[in-house]
Amino acid sequence: MALRLGIVGGTGFYGLPKLEPVDVETPFGDVALGRTKLGGREAFFVPRHGGRHERPPHLVNHRANVHALASAHCDYVLGVFNAGSLVKGIRPGSWAVLGDFLDFHRSAPRTFFADRAVHVDFSEPVCPHASDALSKAAPGAPRVVYAGLDGPRFETPAEVRMLAGAGAQVVGMTAVPEATLAHERGLCYAGLVFVGNHASGVGRPAAAQEIQALLGAQRRRLLATLDAAARGLPTKKSCRCAKAPGCADLTLEAKA
Numbered sequence: 413m414a415l416r417l418g419i420v421g422g423t424g425f426y427g428l429p430k431l432e433p434v435d436v437e438t439p440f441g442d443v444a445l446g447r448t449k450l451g452g453r454e455a456f457f458v459p460r461h462g463g464r465h466e467r468p469p470h471l472v473n474h475r476a477n478v479h480a481l482a483s484a485h486c487d488y489v490l491g492v493f494n495a496g497s498l499v500k501g502i503r504p505g506s507w508a509v510l511g512d513f514l515d516f517h518r519s520a521p522r523t524f525f526a527d528r529a530v531h532v533d534f535s536e537p538v539c540p541h542a543s544d545a546l547s548k549a550a551p552g553a554p555r556v557v558y559a560g561l562d563g564p565r566f567e568t569p570a571e572v573r574m575l576a577g578a579g580a581q582v583v584g585m586t587a588v589p590e591a592t593l594a595h596e597r598g599l600c601y602a603g604l605v606f607v608g609n610h611a612s613g614v615g616r617p618a619a620a621q622e623i624q625a626l627l628g629a630q631r632r633r634l635l636a637t638l639d640a641a642a643r644g645l646p647t648k649k650s651c652r653c654a655k656a657p658g659c660a661d662l663t664l665e666a667k668a
């Protein structure tokens with residue numbers, strides 16, 4: 413069967429060409445997907461913040477978005493998100509690939525297992541094959557550790573020092589819990605990071621509109637990168653994502 417691809421777009425990236433609307437009902441709310449072709453694959457696009465960017469980062473309905481892409485039988489999901497750089501060497505206007513993450517979220521619903529004792533293994537937090545496809549499509553983009561915080565405010569200089577000291581290179585508000593939810597669902601997830609600014613104390617502060625404009629100027633490059641990544645995704649999977657390695661529902665085990 414032909415591969416299906418999900419694309420989640422964030423601030424400054426609200427669509428792919430020639431989208432045909434597909435409305436999906438989920439237990440977490442309705443999601444308006446757009447169906448199109450990307451890199452010769454069937455692709456479903458979801459605007460992470462809603463079609464009119466009505467949801468701020470701390471209110472993004474990640475569970476509905478991920479559930480909708482799983483319902484559309486997407487084999488791979490590529491998330492595109494903005495982040496601030498915590499290190500001088502990763503400059504605004506550059507791209508990176510999500511390698512791992514630190515989860516500092518406190519407010520958003522961030523698991524599909526809120527009422528069951530399920531513990532999912534995260535020793536391989538993103539799909540290695542989808543991440544490799546992104547890396548090949550974006551030569552020179554470093555693999556980064558992403559620190560996920562609720563927002564919507566940006567970080568203080570002390571928080572930035574703490575995050576950098578903890579091993580993160582970029583910080584943002586949306587890659588997590590999107591990536592963790594996708595992993596819980598057994599989806600092959602990879603993330604393309606647009607570095608829109610230097611975080612507080614690392615470089616000059618930037619307004620959100622300025623970051624959005626910077627990404628808008630790279631829209632053509634972004635589409636070309638996603639197109640190349642879609643073409644590079646392996647048809648036959650040998651990764652462990654779908655098995656949710658180490659996933660154990662202790663509730664069911666206790667009943668057995």
Ligand SMILES: [Zn+2]
Nearest residue numbers: 539600651653
């Ligand atoms: Zn995978």
